[in-house]
Amino acid sequence: MKIAICEDDHHVREENSTIIKKAAQFLKIAVTVLMFESAEQLLFELPDIIPIDLLVLDIQMGKLSGMDLAKKIREKDQDVSLVFVSNYDDYVFDGYEVNAMGYVMKPLKEDKMTHILSRVMKKKVVEEAHLIIEFNQRPTKLYLYDILYVESLGHYLKIVTQSGSYECKGSLVKFSESLTDIFVQVHRSYLVNLNFISAVHQKDILLSNGTVLPVSRNQKRHVKELFLAHYRGLANE
Template sequence: MKRGDTMYRVAVCDDCAKDGRQIFQWAEQIFAERKMEVSLSLFHNPQDLLAQVKTKNRHYDLFLLDILMGETSGIQLAQALRESGSRAKLIYITVSRDYAIDGYKVQANDYLVKPIEKEILDASIGRILDRHDSVLVEADGGLQPVLVSAVQYCEADGHYVKLWLDVQTEPTRVRATLSEMQQKLGEWFVRCHKGYVVNLAQVREIRSNAILLRSGMTIPLGRRYRSQLQEEMVRYVEKAVPL
């Protein structure tokens, strides 16, 4: 299914070049077979992946990580990624079962032990892909799929709503009310102002009268919405990052 200007972004990190290339190729085939647009990145050094997320503000929807990778383990890498604000899905693909408990502490969605086959990776990816990860919206005179995780926030614009996506410099203008759009996008989209709804997964910091997003953008926070937003943010973090 084509997703307009958005796509699923996947990062593979394995210090074994052969294993990394194989996982990369399988992931490419799996997403193609599912008719999903994908942008794949391959890393052999955990620090290179972390730099993309922390300093270049690169957003990923799925990490496929090895664990035993020299000085920086896949567990340490995931901890740093979570601390940077990433809520991406995570699959570990490693030679040892010894780190399974640690893996789930950093919100790993699956833990695969090498050697694996493409079918095993396919089944794992299939289990974690959210069937509601994209929604159809009425934009530009027709129906257009939008990746939910890519929506930073929604802004009321008369009889329309502007969807600000993290991969676009201009918003997607949708014929809907703000309340209708909030309901369509799901529970982690919360009203923060009479004219704004924010994606909690995109929030970096809640200030007294504004919200700082992971992209560096800021949006207004109405006083009457602050308490509820903070409560929802706590609920989101507790559910998204179980200990």
């Protein structure tokens, strides 16, 4: 696992690096820790350090704050995990804007870092889950986290991802056996990724990209319960 620390205080930077390595040792995972003394330095070297699994950012730094840095990073990478470490709690709600994994008050503690690393590892496992389909007469790899929904079209399936759609032969029932429990059947013709559901209405569901899909009467209650449980779980992590 590759972790980057951006902190303008040399002593805090070294202390946080030591804490991260101890937490990783406890979890029995190998880590490489990269350290940067400013947001500008990290942005300058960013093309050379991707992929990064976790960015640990100080909030108050020189001309460019940790929050400003996070926003610039999100312009390039929507998925990298971000954690803020600060003396102030003024920016906690701003963290939601950049989809931060956590906001930790200084000093960083080993038990807190262990929890954060555990979550990053769990996220990596989810992100690496994939399946292989036959598309345009060749094997195509699709990551489960990238799939918005799957639609049954007779003897074919339409798999819609964040970057495009794919068609392959198959049945929805058989295909669902390859998926994780993050997918829910909302209708006899649709399987949907809970991560992309924005709202459950009386007769349909709204996805985060604006797509509206039907929800069957006998599935609506189940879908709504799973949807609420999923987001309550995310909020409590």
